[in-house]
Amino acid sequence: MAASEPLVQGTGRDGAGFAGVTAGDGPGGVRPYVGRVERHPLQPPVPLVLDPDAVERRAPVFGAADVSPLDADLTLGHRGEPLGERITVGGRVLDGRGRPVRGQLVELWQANAAGRYVHRADRHAAPLDPNFTGAGRCLTDDDGRYRFTTIRPGAYPDVTHHNAWRPSHLHFSLFGTAFTQRLVTQMYFPGDPLLPHDSIWTSVRDASARRRLVAAYDPGLNEPERSLGYRWDIVLDGPDATWAEEGR
């Protein structure tokens, strides 16, 4: 989509503002999410080759003081079991050279099985689950592995598009070994028919990059008779490698 096209703004859930719904050029004919124009800088980012001692070459560190092992199981901490299909989501966090990102913080947040967030601004008329908050944390291990136990979130309406629904997704936040590797993104589930109709998934314009946001069913991660396993590996990089393919 050309940046000069006029944009119809809305306000809503994950988008907090969307381009209009009319004929789009995403894979499902939906217009990809471009965000809120009034928040987009007009100037291109200033390229900075970092000094060897630049602050951004290093990153905050996290450890046992920050995260309890219980924080990785979102089904715990309430009086009972949450409703929904229990899942185990795991994978490796790697840098662009394939090296494990060790001991770094992974944060997860999500809607409940009915597609509702615990948040004052979420007005979706789906029930809250008294046994589910939808926030978790863990640290990657020496192999760069992370692992969460949770429930599969429900789809929810994308109120800024007529008759549109967001596919099931998990929000992820990650740190690397350099501050420049910071990443916030969303994980999707394989085979979800809503994907090609989703303005946020399709906002990643490169098809192979988009596929990298979709987990794979992995029976090796199942907990037998308890949870379904999904594998999703994450590759951190500087902010520029994905700049072009995101269509910014």
Next chain:
Amino acid sequence: MSLPATPSQTIGPFHGTALPFPGGGEAAPVGHPDTITVHGCLSDGDGAPVPEALLEFWQAAPDGSLVGAPGSLRRDGAAFTGFGRVVTRDDGRYTLRTLPPGGAPYLALCLLVPGLTRHLFTRVYLAFPEHDPLIEALPPARRATLLAAPEAGGHRTYRFDIRLRGGAETVFLAFPDRGGRPGPP
């Protein structure tokens, strides 16, 4: 080996149960005499305040060390971890209490703003050093957007407003060499 990076996606408006944590903006040890306050307002191209944005600060310790320390998420009130995380309030404002960095006098700042497809980077300079490649490369008119202003009468208090778009737009950064520590050969 070169692996393609996982793409970024918008943070969305519902991160509030997951990412903010108590004491996120209290990076300085409790009662530390050198504590400084950095505060300001995040605004958009219309001058409207931007609430619910996540601002993350990462900096050197007062001795110039960049190794950081664990414990940011559950602060013990004594350790200095180098990391702070705050959420802008309904009026777009934020407050960070921290220690002055040693070495180069700036805080690295990552902004995660609902309504953007990816985060932004900038720097908060408490003073401009004599030589700084970034500052020297900027047109003079844009340099001031990276300088925190000491407040008259404020006790070690600095004002740093961030404008996402338009006149006096803050300088945001890109890192072409990705900035990671060099790996093993």
